[in-house]
Amino acid sequence: GTQQAVTILEKMFPDAKIERADLDTTQRKKQWQQTMKDFHAGNIDILVGTQTITKGYHFPKVTLVGVLWADLNLHFPIFNAAETSLQQLIQVAGRAGRQSDDSLVIVQAMDDHKIFQYLDETLYLKFYQNELETRSIINYPPVQRLVEIELKHTNEFIIEREAHDLGITLQHHATRMKKQIQILGPAKPPVHKIKNTFSRKIYLKSAQIQDIILIYKLVDLNQYQCAIYFTPNPVT
Structure with missing residues (x-):
């Protein structure tokens, strides 16, 4: 994580003042604000x-930005992963003072994904057109x-059974209502257990959101133990 990156940078630049800004080091609001101010x-x-x-921050003196593992979110089964990842990268690139022609952004990734062709924000419309297609x-x-x-639910057997039943019921x-709805799942999300609580997800696709709401309201939710x-x- 960030600590490992700091350790490497301290060896490379022993005279530089290096700080971390993450949940571990800036849990208090005042501490976070002071780090940003410094x-x-x-x-x-x-x-x-x-x-x-x-x-939400602008650092005009910053002329070099490095992004590690820039394609991390692209490996998750999320339909808009490319869109959100590119938005984040463009936002990160904007931190490298736009006032300077010497600004540089270095992006490290495990794979050569198509979104890296559109890091110049002037190309975002082209990305949008391709993504829409x-x-x-x-x-x-x-x-x-x-x-x-x-x-x-905290019981994996119960959640497996009820997720399967809910999918069939939907x-x-x-x-029965003759609605054109595609039902995907149930399936385990990438992170399917947090603090002894299991989760399963079902996705529904339709041209009309009202159709999805209609069939969902027909389900007797009181018969399920799961939240x-x-x-x-x-x-995302």
Whole structure:
């Protein structure tokens, strides 16, 4: 993580003032604000942190930005992973003082993904057009509406059984009501257990969000032991 990066940088630049800015080091708001203030003033030479340090801050003196493992989110099964990853990279690149022609952004990744062709923000419209074409082919937003249903329970056997039953029930209602709804799952999300609580997800796609809401309301949720969350238009 960030600590390992700091250790390497300290060996490479022994005379530089290097600080971390992540949840471990800046849990208190005042501490976070002081770190940002010191970096903006030039009292910190190298700041290592998560993507949070790129949001809402402007550092005109910064002329070099490095991004490690830039394709991390692209390996998750999320339909808008390319869109959100590119937005984050463009935002990060913007931290390298736009006023200077000498500014440099170095991006490290494990794979040569197509989004790296569009790091220049002037090319974002071209990315948008290509992404929209792909979404049209596979019927994902904004071409169709998407709803996420998440189940949570501390017993994995119960959640497996109820997620399977809910998927069948939703399909039954969609067929009975003659609604064109595609039901995906249930499936384990990439992170499917947090603090002894398991989760499963079901996704529903349709041209009409009202159709999805209709069949969901037909389900008797009281028969399930799991906590069930209904999220229209889920984003990462």
